[in-house]
Amino acid sequence: MSAGPLDPTPLVVGVDGGGTRTRVLLCDATGAVLARVEGAASALQTVQESVAADIIKSLIAEALAAADRPDTRPAVCVVGVAGAGQERAAQALWAALAQRRVADDVSVQADATIAMDDAFGDSAGVLLVAGTGSVAFSRAPDGRIERCGGWGPYVGDEGSAAWLGKRALGVVSASQDGREPETALTGAVLTALELESLEDVIPWAAKATPGTFAQLAPVVAQVAATGDLRANALISFCVEELALHVRTLARRCFQDERAAIPVAFNGGLLSRGSLVRKRLEQRLKSAVPGAMIRAEEVDAARGAIRRARRLLGVEV
Incomplete structure (x- = not known):
């Protein structure tokens, strides 16, 4: 049956579609979690809109089955996917999801938009996302939304x-040529990729x-942790790129990077305890002195x- 506004227990679905995996959260109208499932990547830089829609539909069905509501169509489904910041891509995905009748009402957003909803609600702050790709969004005190980065894998995604x-x-490859010193990255990369030679x-x-x-990013972090100079240089370069995203939005939206600025992180590269996150938090102390980093995971x-x-x- 179809759930709608008159249904005493309407269901809502939240979808976070990234370049590595897709997460689906199924809740009732009060926000109580009924099911969580994960599946294949649905980022629009990675797959076509129709493929992303099929992945999302399948995962929603899996979540409904897990919640023992397999025949219920959710009332609202909000989908946040990487690449949906481009209007054409967002409209194409919305049409594909609507055609598949995944919910009575479907909304497609950029992945960073839904992450900001969790990190700050309606308040001001800077959100830095670094997973497969990278982007930073900020909501200024006057409500303006600004973006930095997010140009995609062929043009940007610095620090991702x-x-x-x-x-x-x-x-x-440069080390193999002799253009750079030897590095433990060589053996680690070949092992990770299960290749015999460069x-x-x-x-x-x-x-x-x-x-x-x-998938090679964890390899770089692991080798850097052993003290390898080239791997550490790459991590430092990565951290500088990400810090620049935050500093740019701090100046644009808060006028001064020394102002009190709530900052949140999202994405696998910035998971709690990761080497990149630890070094970025340290770097921001000087690059954005006013940064107040949110400890809770987004x-x-x-x-x-x-x-x-x-x-x-519902009032939230």
Whole structure:
């Protein structure tokens, strides 16, 4: 049956679609969590809109089954996916999801938008996202929304996991040539990719997606932790790029990077305890002295649920 405004227990769905995985959260109208599921990547830089819609539909069905509501169509579904900041892509995904009748009402947002909903609600702050790709968003005290980065894997995504993976390959190839010193990254990369020689990297890279390049980011962090100079240089470069995103928005929206600025992180590269996050938090002490870093993890799917409940007419 179809859940709607008259249903005593309407359901809402929040979807966080990234370049590595898609997370789906199913809740009732009060926000109580009924099911959480994860599946394949649905970022629009990675897959076509129709493929993303199929992945999302399948995961919603899985969540409904887990909640013992397999025949119920949710009242509202808010989908936040990487790449949906481009209007054409967002409209195409919305049309594909509406055609598949995943919910009575569907809203498609950029992934950072739903993450900001969870991090700050309606308040001001800067959100830095660094997973497969990278982008920063800010809500100014006057309500303006500004963006920095987010130009995609072929133009930008500086400081992202895919960016870091590509640069690791550049370092090991230069080391092989003798243009750079030897580095432990060489053996670690070959082991991670299950390749026998660096020559095998060429056909691998030709077929690689941003998501597969991003799989090398943990390798860089692991080697950096052993003291390898080239791996550490890559981590430092990554941190500088990410700090620049935050500082740019701090100046644009708060006038001065020394002002009190709430800052939140999202994305696998910035998970709590990660090497990049630790060094970025340290770097921001000088780059953005006013940064007040949120300790709690940002859950973009939870932010999508917050937005879905608002669309349902619930005060949140």
